[in-house]
Amino acid sequence: MAANIDAVATQFVEFYYKTFDSDRTQLTSLYRDGSMLTFEGAQIAGATSITDKLVNLPFQKVLHKVTTKDAQPSSSSVASLLVSVTGLLVVDDSPNPLQFSQIFHLMPEGGSYYVFNDIFRLNYA
Amino acid sequence: MFSSPTPAPGSRALASNALRGAGLMSDRDTTMRDISDKPTGRKPATKHRPHRARAIYDVPMYDKGSSSSSRMLSSRISVDSGPSDLLSIRGASRSSTGTRPRRNAVSGGVPVGVPTANHGPSTVGRLSTKNRTVDHWYEFVKKRYDPQTKCLNLDSMADDELLRRYNLQAPGSGGGTAREAGVIFKLASRLKPPVETLSLASNNLNGHHLTYLDKYLPRIVNLSLQNNNMRMWKDLDPISARREKLLHLRELVLMGNPIREQEYLNGTSERYKREVTRRFLTLELLDQEPIAKISFDVASDGAAAGSSSVKPPDATTFPFQMGPSFIDGVDPSLVSTFLSRFFPAFDAQRPSLSDVYTPASTFSFSANTSIPARARIQGIQYSNEMPNQRKLEWKAWIENGSRNLHRLSGEKTISALHIGQQDIVQALVKLPLTKHDILGAPENFCVDAFLAGVGLLVIVHGQFIEAPSQGVRSFDRTFMLAPAPEGSRAKMNGWDVVILSDQWTIRGYSKPEAWAPGPMLVQATLDSNPPPTQRQLQNLPAEQQALLNTVPEPQRPLVLNVCGQTGLNIKYSLDCLNGNGWDLGRAVANFNQVKATLPPDAFLR
Numbered sequence: 001m002a003a004n005i006d007a008v009a010t011q012f013v014e015f016y017y018k019t020f021d022s023d024r025t026q027l028t029s030l031y032r033d034g035s036m037l038t039f040e041g042a043q044i045a046g047a048t049s050i051t052d053k054l055v056n057l058p059f060q061k062v063l064h065k066v067t068t069k070d071a072q073p074s075s076s077s078v079a080s081l082l083v084s085v086t087g088l089l090v091v092d093d094s095p096n097p098l099q100f101s102q103i104f105h106l107m108p109e110g111g112s113y114y115v116f117n118d119i120f121r122l123n124y125a
Numbered sequence: 126m127f128s129s130p131t132p133a134p135g136s137r138a139l140a141s142n143a144l145r146g147a148g149l150m151s152d153r154d155t156t157m158r159d160i161s162d163k164p165t166g167r168k169p170a171t172k173h174r175p176h177r178a179r180a181i182y183d184v185p186m187y188d189k190g191s192s193s194s195s196r197m198l199s200s201r202i203s204v205d206s207g208p209s210d211l212l213s214i215r216g217a218s219r220s221s222t223g224t225r226p227r228r229n230a231v232s233g234g235v236p237v238g239v240p241t242a243n244h245g246p247s248t249v250g251r252l253s254t255k256n257r258t259v260d261h262w263y264e265f266v267k268k269r270y271d272p273q274t275k276c277l278n279l280d281s282m283a284d285d286e287l288l289r290r291y292n293l294q295a296p297g298s299g300g301g302t303a304r305e306a307g308v309i310f311k312l313a314s315r316l317k318p319p320v321e322t323l324s325l326a327s328n329n330l331n332g333h334h335l336t337y338l339d340k341y342l343p344r345i346v347n348l349s350l351q352n353n354n355m356r357m358w359k360d361l362d363p364i365s366a367r368r369e370k371l372l373h374l375r376e377l378v379l380m381g382n383p384i385r386e387q388e389y390l391n392g393t394s395e396r397y398k399r400e401v402t403r404r405f406l407t408l409e410l411l412d413q414e415p416i417a418k419i420s421f422d423v424a425s426d427g428a429a430a431g432s433s434s435v436k437p438p439d440a441t442t443f444p445f446q447m448g449p450s451f452i453d454g455v456d457p458s459l460v461s462t463f464l465s466r467f468f469p470a471f472d473a474q475r476p477s478l479s480d481v482y483t484p485a486s487t488f489s490f491s492a493n494t495s496i497p498a499r500a501r502i503q504g505i506q507y508s509n510e511m512p513n514q515r516k517l518e519w520k521a522w523i524e525n526g527s528r529n530l531h532r533l534s535g536e537k538t539i540s541a542l543h544i545g546q547q548d549i550v551q552a553l554v555k556l557p558l559t560k561h562d563i564l565g566a567p568e569n570f571c572v573d574a575f576l577a578g579v580g581l582l583v584i585v586h587g588q589f590i591e592a593p594s595q596g597v598r599s600f601d602r603t604f605m606l607a608p609a610p611e612g613s614r615a616k617m618n619g620w621d622v623v624i625l626s627d628q629w630t631i632r633g634y635s636k637p638e639a640w641a642p643g644p645m646l647v648q649a650t651l652d653s654n655p656p657p658t659q660r661q662l663q664n665l666p667a668e669q670q671a672l673l674n675t676v677p678e679p680q681r682p683l684v685l686n687v688c689g690q691t692g693l694n695i696k697y698s699l700d701c702l703n704g705n706g707w708d709l710g711r712a713v714a715n716f717n718q719v720k721a722t723l724p725p726d727a728f729l730r
Contacts, residue, residue: 006530006538008709038573055463055684058396061587068491068529072542074605084603084628085126094725099497099628101601105577107215115578119584 008113009071009083010104016115017064024055030115038119050118063090065097079108080116089122098122189441194245241279259308260292266312277313280290282328297328297353301359306330307337313342320349326378330352332360339363339370346373352381357399360384365404376410377401385412403726404695405670455581463606463622464585468561472589475553480618482546486625488553489542491529492522493632497599500635514634517596522631525555549627558592580607580625601630669695669729683709686728692718697727 019026026053031037031047037054038044044053074082085118088097105117160698189536265287270277282295294301296309313320328334330353338345348371349362355361361384364371379385379401379620388397401411408416444591470477482488505514528541544553563570568697570587605626609615615623665673672695676684687698691715705711 010530012521020369036577038575041573043575052391056391056393058393058399060400065558066531068493068630069531070491070528070630072487072489072491072628074577074626076625078578079204082603082605082626082628084417084601084630086601086630086632099635100177101586103603103628104580105582107578108608117575119573119582121571121584121586 003069003074007079008106009069012113013066013083013085016104017066020054021063023052024057025053027051030031031118032109032114035115036117038117040121042071055110059091064088065070065090066099078089080097081106081113154210173321182538204365217475220386237598249316254464258291258293259312261293262308263312263315265291265293270313272316272318275318276324277316277320279309279328280324280326295328296334298328299328303333303336307341309364310337312566312646320345324349324351325351325353326351326381331355332357335360335363338570343371344373345371347376348374349378350382353382355379355382355639357384363406366406366668366672367404369671371405372668372671374405374407375554377405377408378412380412385517405459406668406677414728455574457574458570459581459621460583463583463620464572465563466620468563471553472558479530479546479550480614481620481622481624482549482627483615483623483625485615486546486549486627487542487544488549488627489528490522490556490631491628492527494519494523495528497635498631500608500633500703503723504580505634505636510590511634513594513596515596516594517591517598518594526552542646543584546615559589561587562590563587575690579603582606595600597632597634599632601632603628665695665729671698672696680707683707687712687716691720692728693723694727694729697723 016030019030028047028051031050033046035047036043036045036051036052039053040052044050064087066085067114068087069085071081071083074080083101083106085102085104087100089100090097092097100120100122102121103117103119105119106113107116147550155404193728253572265285266277269279269285281298283297283299285295288295289300293299295307296302296306299305313323320342321344323342326349330350332355339611364369364374366372366374385397388394398411399417402408402416405411411415467478467481505511508514526537526540526541530538533541534581542550570585571586572584572586585602585604585607586600587602588597588599590596603626607625609620609623613623673681676699684695684698686697686699686709687693689699691698693716701712701716702709705715
């Protein structure tokens with residue numbers, strides 16, 4: 001079970017940040033209407049609003065550098081998983097990366113997964 | 126089955142009280158920190174503005190070569206900017222200026238739309254078509270120019286009777302392109318005295334139309350592009366000082382353009398202002414408001430010199446509000462009860478935690494061994510105040526199964542995921558002993574908690590003391606909790622919840638101010654900007670040299686002196702001198718006070 005979860009998490013994290021860094025508008029497909037983004041203590045519900053929030057973050061160019069990631073099943077009844085990531089956020093080519101911690105709560109759907117909860121904090125230095 | 130969390134009325138207040146009760150939050154956390162008492166990088170507090178504007182206009186030495194007319198604009202707008210100014214700009218194109226004294230700049234009025242008597246088709250009949258066209262354009266440009274105020278009013282060109290009569294295509298809404306606009310700008314460059322203020326309001330222009338503006342009118346001081354179609358940042362490239370364009374520009378109006386209005390709709394007006402000032406280094410007024418600049422004017426005479434006791438701030442802010450702890454859709458006392466029992470047990474009696482995990486629970490941890498940049502700048506790992514930091518080692522964590530999927534793969538990741546209370550407790554007891562002071566200083570922890578379909582998601586950021594070194598580490602920990610079933614081991618031992626999933630990231634210590642609510646702190650660039658060499662000063666980047674050339678010659682050595690001593694670029698050196706009455710000593714002392722708050726692009730590279 002663990003190996004499968006790890007593969008899903010690795011694939012997901014890679015795809016998510018690649019999409020985020022190249023074209024944030026494309027992130028919509030990873031969320032659903034019932035999805036929730038908790039961004040610095042503010043909750044944003046629904047794929048459209050979440051993408052809006054992400055697209056309108058105060059930077060033009062962004063690069064995520066993952067330092068750690070880990071994944072676990074989040075429930076014994078549903079094949080959902082929790083992925084936690086810490087890393088660096090390089091904004092607009094600044095020499096001082098911001099540091100972030102992000103948790104994805106992924107839900108299975110068909111043969112794939114979507115982000116049910118996304119908890120982001122740009123909160124340590 | 127996954128209902129969205131529904132906040133109970135007043136749940137925020139409840140959450141706050143419970144957290145405070147549990148020592149997880151202080152009163153301070155409920156309000157944003159007051160940023161106004163700190164130098165704040167590119168976003169100084171509003172209270173500096175009036176002072177700042179005065180500082181610019183009252184310093185007589187720094188004559189940037191602008192004539193009195195442009196100053197009048199600046200002072201007028203900073204005094205009575207309001208809705209009426211918008212009206213007066215729009216009104217300008219409708220000859221409605223009769224009752225107003227003529228103003229000197231973009232918001233001033235020039236009567237238009239009345240062709241003058243001594244021009245008519247008959248007088249140009251013999252000229253070639255091309256020349257005739259150019260003459261018609263010139264006639265139009267001259268008609269729109271007020272030499273007295275040096276203001277060229279090209280508002281609503283498509284509505285101009287003259288252009289219609291000659292069948293000329295006004296740029297933008299009249300169907301004309303960058304070429305037509307170029308012709309106009311070129312003809313405008315012949316006007317005497319030279320154009321200082323240019324209004325291109327209400328023409329449906331985009332950046333393309335401005336392609337030749339700098340080529341022909343590089344010295345304009347005030348530019349209005351109000352009510353046009355500037356949509357993207359690249360629309361500003363043809364006029365951006367970053368690209369060495371319009372280096373004398375002091376005022377810019379972009380109101381009524383999608384590029385501005387969209388940001389205001391999105392509530393990101395600060396970002397808009399920041400992006401504009403980044404592109405227009407010389408700008409003093411944007412959309413009729415003085416531009417907030419780095420507060421070089423903080424120095425008071427007494428404090429400026431030799432105040433080495435003032436500790437320079439070690440962080441600058443990013444225009445981003447950090448949120449306080451967040452608990453929603455769940456009884457907050459449930460969360461604080463859990464945390465205030467879990468962590469003491471984790472610190473003192475890990476085996477007892479087998480009650481709160483289930484046979485299906487999972488636990489794993491990963492070590493983020495990178496040294497946080499700001500902690501490095503602060504020198505925490507070698508500081509005398511925290512002598513134990515240098516004794517911390519990662520070995521115990523790495524050897525006991527750090528499950529960082531970014532580093533590991535295969536079998537190791539599987540053995541590092543612990544399933545069931547027995548396996549979990551065995552793993553926990555191997556890890557270094559900890560002390561989480563969860564009931565101590567509340568600002569040391571930040572909690573997010575809410576219902577997440579299958580359970581209650583609780584995310585804790587905070588710090589703990591590690592044994593045996595007694596050094597401090599920071600951590601992030603994510604729990605998925607579920608109600609403890611009646612009759613379960615957890616319930617019988619007094620736990621209301623069980624842990625389904627527990628993921629822990631252990632990382633190098635950084636001070637808790639990093640997640641305090643309020644403007645986000647980012648790493649400063651202290652001492653990473655050595656003063657430029659003489660050689661660098663002699664080979665200034667072109668746009669900096671161009672900026673320097675806008676300063677009267679006798680003042681240039683002073684500017685270069687500041688650059689040399691501080692490493693600031695020309696723009697910031699000018700700001701610094703302006704804010705300190707062109708007193709070199711004060712300027713440098715002031716720089717030393719605020720240098721850690723300056724953005725990297727304040728410095729010469």
